[in-house]
Amino acid sequence: MIDPDVLRIETDLVVAALYQRYGLDFRQYSRASLERRLLGLVEKLHLQHVTDLIPRLLHEPGFVDRMVNGIAVNVTEPFRDPECFSAIRQHVFPVLRTYPYFKIWHAGCASGEEVYSMAILLKEAGLLDRAQIYATDINTDALARARDGIYPVESIARGEKNYLAAGGTGRLADYTLQQYGSARFDSSLRENMVFSQHNVVSDEVFGEMVLVMCRNVLIYFERELQNRVIDLFQRSLVHRGFIALGAKESLQHITGGAAFECLDRPARLYRAI
Amino acid sequence: MRYDAIAIGGSHGSFDVLLRTFGEFSGIELPPIFVAIHIPRGSAPDFVTHFNTRCGCRMLEVEDKQVPMNNSIYLAPGGYHALIERDRSLSLSSDGPVNHAQPSIDVLLESAALAYGNRLLAVLLTGASSDGAAGMERVHALGGTTIVQDPKTAKAPVMPQAAIDRFQPDYLVVPEMLAGTIISLAGETQE
Ligand SMILES: C[S@@+](CC[C@H](N)C(=O)[O-])C[C@H]1O[C@@H](n2cnc3c(N)ncnc32)[C@H](O)[C@@H]1O
Numbered sequence: 001m002i003d004p005d006v007l008r009i010e011t012d013l014v015v016a017a018l019y020q021r022y023g024l025d026f027r028q029y030s031r032a033s034l035e036r037r038l039l040g041l042v043e044k045l046h047l048q049h050v051t052d053l054i055p056r057l058l059h060e061p062g063f064v065d066r067m068v069n070g071i072a073v074n075v076t077e078p079f080r081d082p083e084c085f086s087a088i089r090q091h092v093f094p095v096l097r098t099y100p101y102f103k104i105w106h107a108g109c110a111s112g113e114e115v116y117s118m119a120i121l122l123k124e125a126g127l128l129d130r131a132q133i134y135a136t137d138i139n140t141d142a143l144a145r146a147r148d149g150i151y152p153v154e155s156i157a158r159g160e161k162n163y164l165a166a167g168g169t170g171r172l173a174d175y176t177l178q179q180y181g182s183a184r185f186d187s188s189l190r191e192n193m194v195f196s197q198h199n200v201v202s203d204e205v206f207g208e209m210v211l212v213m214c215r216n217v218l219i220y221f222e223r224e225l226q227n228r229v230i231d232l233f234q235r236s237l238v239h240r241g242f243i244a245l246g247a248k249e250s251l252q253h254i255t256g257g258a259a260f261e262c263l264d265r266p267a268r269l270y271r272a273i
Numbered sequence: 274m275r276y277d278a279i280a281i282g283g284s285h286g287s288f289d290v291l292l293r294t295f296g297e298f299s300g301i302e303l304p305p306i307f308v309a310i311h312i313p314r315g316s317a318p319d320f321v322t323h324f325n326t327r328c329g330c331r332m333l334e335v336e337d338k339q340v341p342m343n344n345s346i347y348l349a350p351g352g353y354h355a356l357i358e359r360d361r362s363l364s365l366s367s368d369g370p371v372n373h374a375q376p377s378i379d380v381l382l383e384s385a386a387l388a389y390g391n392r393l394l395a396v397l398l399t400g401a402s403s404d405g406a407a408g409m410e411r412v413h414a415l416g417g418t419t420i421v422q423d424p425k426t427a428k429a430p431v432m433p434q435a436a437i438d439r440f441q442p443d444y445l446v447v448p449e450m451l452a453g454t455i456i457s458l459a460g461e462t463q464e
Contacts, residue, residue, distance in 0.1 A: 001414045004387045008359065032356035032384040033366040075369035216367050219337050248337050248353060248365050 002039075010050035011035050017054050022064050024138075025201045026071065028225035034071065041070045065140055073220070074110035074142040078151075078159030078172065079117045081247045084215070085166035087267030088118075092211055092242050093125050101130050102210040105236065107200050108217035109135040112146025113159070116175075117166070118213070119189040124169055128192065134206060136198035147195045149185040156183045200229050205236045212236060215246035215268075227255040234259060234272065243270045276418070276459040277361070277392035278304050278341070280385045282378030282408065284311040284400030286428025290448045291398070295328035295346065297452035302461040305341035307355065307363075308332075309381040311374050311400070314352030321348055337365045349376035356384040372404035382408025391416030394459050396451070397442075398422045400432030409436045413443075420444040420454060 011034060018024040026034065038050050047053065056063045079085055096102055106115050115135045122128040137143045145151075156172055163172040176183035198206070200217065212233045218226045233243055234256055243251070243260065245268040251257035260270040283290065287310050312320055317334040324332045324346070332346040333339075335355040340362050341347060349355035353365045354376050371377035378397070382405060385393055395412040397405045399422055413419050421442040424430035436442060446454050 002387070002411065004359075004390065004415065007387065030356075030358060030364045030366075032358045032364055032387075033354075033368065035387070036356075036368075036380070036384070073366065073368045075367060219365055219367065223338060246367075248350070248367075253338070 007035055007050065011038060013051055014038060014053055014057070017057050018064070018067070021058060023202065024064070024068060024199070028201075028222045029220055030222055033073070033220060037071045037073070041067065044070070069139050069141045072137075072139040072142075074137070074139050076110040076113050076216075077155060077162075078113040079162035079166045079168075080114065081215070081267075082162040082165035083264075084244055084247070084267045084269065085117060085121060087264040087269045088211070088242075088244060089121060089125070089167050091263045091269060091271070093127065095240075095242075096127050096130070096210060099130065099210065101132070103132045103134065103208055104211045104213065105134045105136070105206050105209045107136055107198070107212060107214040107233070109137050109143075109146055110139065111142045111151075112149060112195075113151065113155070114213065114215065115146060115193060116149060116185045116189055117159075117163070119193065120163070120168065120172070120175055121166065123189065128189070131192050133193045134209075135193055135195045136206070138197060138199045140197060143195055143197060149190060150182050153178055153181050153183050200232060201225065205232060207236060208238055209236050209241060210238055211242040211244065213244040215244065215249070217246070218249045219246060223253065230254050230256050237272055239272070241272050243272075244268060245270070274302075274304055274459065274461060276304050276394045278357075278385065278389050279306045279394045279396065279455065279459055280382055280412075281306060281308045281396040281398065282310070282382060282400075282405040283398030283422075284374075284378075284402060284404065284429065284432060286399035290422065290451065292324070292327055293448060294452040294455070295324060295330045295332075298456070298460075299329050300463055301456050302344060302463045303455075303459055304343055306346040307335070307341070307349070307357070307381060307385060308346060309349040309355060309376045309378045311376070311404070312351040317348055317350040324348075335363050335365060337363070339363045349381060351376070354380040356380060357388040358384075359388055361388050372402055374402065374404050378405035379408040383411050386412040386415045386417055389417065393417035394420070394455065396420045396455070397433055397436050399427035399429050401429035402432060403435035405432055406435035406439050409442070410439045413440050418443050418458065420446055420451070422451070423447050
């Protein structure tokens with residue numbers, strides 16, 4: 001049976017190995033969820049202890065990617081939390097219209113459904129041509145799926161309702177090519193997208209964004225790390241830029257939070273003052 | 274107090290049991306109570322309002338990084354898992370369903386067991402899945418006290434039965450006795 005103190009020590013050791021060997025910094029991730037993920041990984045790999053991950057991590061080429069992809073939770077869906085998208089249409093799109101060219105950053109985009117959702121709304125508003133969309137994550141598997149833009153047909157079907165709730169005007173399926181149970185988003189949506197690996201904990205500013213969308217990522221971080229990441233976003237924004245967070249995240253208790261006004265509380269949409 | 278927290282899980286049929294139970298807590302000093310029941314995404318505010326009006330209790334929706342207080346009930350929101358950190362603050366995650374459920378009772382109980390050990394009182398009610406059984410077993414193994422609803426009185430016996438199949442709970446109770454059992458174990462009369 002699990003010993004809570006031993007598990008805590010084992011988790012610390014794995015986190016130290018990731019950091020010291022690969023510079024991957026999970027030290028300020030919320031522990032309860034991290035412990036769960038590590039225990040899940042141990043079970044999946046038929047290991048006995050959490051520390052059994054360490055020799056593989058240190059000696060087995062490529063194992064670190066598997067591990068990160070196992071730790072970094074990447075559950076997402078098209079038009080997740082549609083009120084966020086409709087708030088963006090309402091508050092951000094009019095501002096985007098004033099730019100001849102603008103940049104949007106999806107930090108922690110996971111498998112990319114959120115990115116295609118945004119591209120569709122931009123297209124419907126006639127704004128997609130002027131957009132450069134950066135989609136980043138640390139999870140390389142998820143990022144590869146985002147780049148492909150291929151999803152199960154059922155996932156698209158489930159997204160129809162949220163797409164309409166977000167203010168979509170057509171059918172989500174019409175933006176895809178469906179074959180053998182998979183749906184591939186139209187390549188015209190992808191033209192202005194750039195996918196790359198980026199770690200919000202340790203990598204640098206992505207400049208001149210009008211909107212940073214980072215949803216359901218901060219929830220995995222301890223408060224101090226949240227403060228730092230918001231600071232990174234703040235430095236990545238243009239004057240009066242926007243930040244969109246997940247439904248259970250907010251800038252309320254964040255150190256730099258006072259530099260933002262809240263435009264729509266349920267949608268967690270903020271704007272730099 | 275003998276316990277630092279109470280964690281309760283349930284699914285199909287548990288709403289009525291909880292209404293009746295929380296209604297009997299007024300005037301009693303209790304540690305924080307965490308509740309994971311299988312509610313749909315976005316529905317927590319309605320449940321909170323309903324419980325508070327019907328039971329006169331102080332229920333709140335779990336918020337990420339919240340510090341729990343005595344005499345308060347924390348409801349895990351639909352579409353998220355609620356977890357207890359080692360420093361005993363609350364946290365949320367959206368890892369996808371566990372046992373087809375989000376919030377999952379196992380996720381709540383397993384983390385609560387690690388955080389509270391033998392200072393945890395855990396309750397598993399009626400429900401149509403086996404979510405919660407593994408969590409209850411961990412609570413039991415780490416020295417916490419376990420109460421399971423008597424499957425014979427459950428609208429859906431699968432959940433309590435799954436727990437009983439894994440270990441022997443400390444108390445097997447009928448819904449009418451639940452509030453009394455919790456109060457006698459973990460409650461103190463308020464000054
Ligand atoms: C739950 S998903 C959220 C996906 C999407 N934004 C949504 O809200 O549906 C969280 C994502 O954050 C990514 N992530 C975790 N830590 C990260 C970090 N330090 N830098 C960048 N991305 C990270 C994970 O790999 C995962 O894909």
